[in-house]
Amino acid sequence: MDTRIIVVTSGKGGVGKTTVTANLSACLAKQGYSVVAVDADIGLRNLDVVMGLENRIVYNLVDVVENACRLQQALVRDKRVDNLYLLPAAQTRTKDAVTPDQMRYLCNSLRGSFDFVLIDSPAGIESGFRNAALCADEALVVATPEVSSVRDADRIIGLLEADGKNSINLIVNRFRQKMVDKGNMLDVNDVSEVLAVKIIGVVPEDDSVVISSNKGEPLSLGLQSPAAKAFKDITDRLLGKDVPLSLPQGEQGRGFLAGLMRMLRL
Amino acid sequence: MILMTDEFQATLKGERGCLRLVVPEGPPDGELVPLIDRTLDDAGKIVDGATIILDFQGRPIPGGVVLEIMEKTLLPRRLTVREWRTFDGKSQEMLKRMGLRTFERDPLEKKGLAGFIKNPPSPALILQRSLRSGQKVEHDGDIIIIGNVNEGAEVYGTGSICILGRLCGLAHAGCSGDESVLVVAGHFTTNQVRIGEKICYHDSKAPWWGKTVRMVVKGDQIVVDELAF
Ligand SMILES: Nc1ncnc2c1ncn2[C@@H]1O[C@H](COP(=O)(O)OP(=O)(O)OP(=O)(O)O)[C@@H](O)[C@H]1O
Numbered sequence: 365m366d367t368r369i370i371v372v373t374s375g376k377g378g379v380g381k382t383t384v385t386a387n388l389s390a391c392l393a394k395q396g397y398s399v400v401a402v403d404a405d406i407g408l409r410n411l412d413v414v415m416g417l418e419n420r421i422v423y424n425l426v427d428v429v430e431n432a433c434r435l436q437q438a439l440v441r442d443k444r445v446d447n448l449y450l451l452p453a454a455q456t457r458t459k460d461a462v463t464p465d466q467m468r469y470l471c472n473s474l475r476g477s478f479d480f481v482l483i484d485s486p487a488g489i490e491s492g493f494r495n496a497a498l499c500a501d502e503a504l505v506v507a508t509p510e511v512s513s514v515r516d517a518d519r520i521i522g523l524l525e526a527d528g529k530n531s532i533n534l535i536v537n538r539f540r541q542k543m544v545d546k547g548n549m550l551d552v553n554d555v556s557e558v559l560a561v562k563i564i565g566v567v568p569e570d571d572s573v574v575i576s577s578n579k580g581e582p583l584s585l586g587l588q589s590p591a592a593k594a595f596k597d598i599t600d601r602l603l604g605k606d607v608p609l610s611l612p613q614g615e616q617g618r619g620f621l622a623g624l625m626r627m628l629r630l
Numbered sequence: 631m632i633l634m635t636d637e638f639q640a641t642l643k644g645e646r647g648c649l650r651l652v653v654p655e656g657p658p659d660g661e662l663v664p665l666i667d668r669t670l671d672d673a674g675k676i677v678d679g680a681t682i683i684l685d686f687q688g689r690p691i692p693g694g695v696v697l698e699i700m701e702k703t704l705l706p707r708r709l710t711v712r713e714w715r716t717f718d719g720k721s722q723e724m725l726k727r728m729g730l731r732t733f734e735r736d737p738l739e740k741k742g743l744a745g746f747i748k749n750p751p752s753p754a755l756i757l758q759r760s761l762r763s764g765q766k767v768e769h770d771g772d773i774i775i776i777g778n779v780n781e782g783a784e785v786y787g788t789g790s791i792c793i794l795g796r797l798c799g800l801a802h803a804g805c806s807g808d809e810s811v812l813v814v815a816g817h818f819t820t821n822q823v824r825i826g827e828k829i830c831y832h833d834s835k836a837p838w839w840g841k842t843v844r845m846v847v848k849g850d851q852i853v854v855d856e857l858a859f
């Protein structure tokens with residue numbers, strides 16, 4: 365089985381990595397793929413709560429790499445949908461509890477047994493992020509349309525590129541068209557122009573996200589909402605389906621130089 | 631002229647009387663030592679005892695890897711490293727802390743002499759890529775960037791700096807004190823530009839914001855003019 369290992373990362377904290385990991389994992393599983401969502405945010409675990417699986421955790425990622433249990437024992441199966449598993453983080457340890465070699469070993473153990481492995485990365489550019497990204501074939505970078513978030517995403521993309529990752533897609537989260545119209549928020553085009561990577565989806569600011577996180581019920585397993593639709597579209601695009609991105613159309617380029625840069629694909 | 635691309639192969643090139651080993655950004659840290667070893671092996675006798683520039687382009691290099699490179703590839707061949715080059719700001723700081731030479735430029739104190747003693751002209755650095763946040767380029771000579779300089783990226787050149795794309799980060803031309811140089815930006819959206827020892831500040835209300843501009847020092851300040859061809 366060809367396994368796609370995808371890291372969900374952002375640089376800046378609180379922009380929606382965990383939300384994206386939980387919702388895309390559930391969406392992929394609902395479409396019939398076998399999926400493991402890995403919480404690599406060791407010490408600050410969240411993914412279990414957002415997925416609603418916190419009560420059933422016995423072992424965690426650190427137990428697995430320290431050989432305190434087998435991988436199968438640590439995987440928490442989601443009862444609401446077939447083939448969805450969570451590998452929870454340890455809450456009582458820190459990022460240093462896992463070495464790059466252990467992370468590599470873990471990813472190799474998961475490779476071949478699942479269609480997708482989604483890794484929820486911690487914020488920052490330190491060892492926690494590096495471990496999360498280490499074995500990923502692809503990266504989903506999450507950014508909100510704010511200057512600080514975009515700058516951090518840029519930093520992360522630079523590091524991913526320097527590590528030889530060439531499949532990097534961007535998710536713009538918490539997008540608010542009304543604020544863009546009033547000139548108070550970056551447009552998706554502004555973000556894409558700075559970051560120069562492919563945008564795989566735009567998730568609107570949506571109360572249903574908060575409600576579903578608190579209920580521990582990923583959107584694709586429950587609520588219908590604009591955000592749920594966005595996650596479904598992103599899942600389809602990940603699967604190679606041609607779902608047009610309904611981006612608000614803005615000014616396309618800026619004269620001769622912009623044209624030249626587009627030609628040079630910069 | 632030095633042409634830099636991000637090919638996925640280590641290459642040896644001549645640069646100002648020594649060899650420059652360009653290390654690809656792609657392979658993981660663990661593969662660097664064998665890769666450098668192989669490249670030096672392929673080059674054969676000419677590298678023995680040579681002086682080289684190790685150019686890691688945009689990749690961050692952890693301290694451990696630096697030590698391993700020294701121990702396994704440089705020391706056995708009696709190589710002298712003139713410069714450890716990387717655009718990664720954090721790695722540059724680390725290398726400097728370890729006392730390794732990262733980039734040769736005249737210290738600012740020598741500025742008084744700079745006007746009288748002209749260094750032989752250095753080749754321009756042509757960079758065919760964009761610089762992302764946290765990446766930094768330093769070069770003794772002119773710099774041409776065929777790409778953008780994003781917010782949080784930095785460019786330091788002892789000569790002029792020409793950026794074809796967007797300039798959102800920091801450009802410091804004439805960083806050894808030469809104020810006869812210029813900065814050109816294809817799309818100007820940055821808050822600060824430095825030439826020699828002059829600094830100028832801008833915001834989005836500036837009439838040249840978003841335009842193609844040239845900046846030079848006139849009198850005791852940096853003046854900006856919009857370019858139209
Ligand atoms: N599209 C959205 N609409 C509304 N609220 C959202 C949206 N996306 C995320 N949130 C909320 O933002 C908060 C942070 O999200 P989340 O925990 O997924 O971020 P994170 O990047 O994983 O954070 P950390 O860096 O701390 O791990 C949560 O309360 C979440 O419910």
Ligand SMILES: [Mg+2]
Binds near residue numbers: 383405
């Ligand atoms: Mg999180």
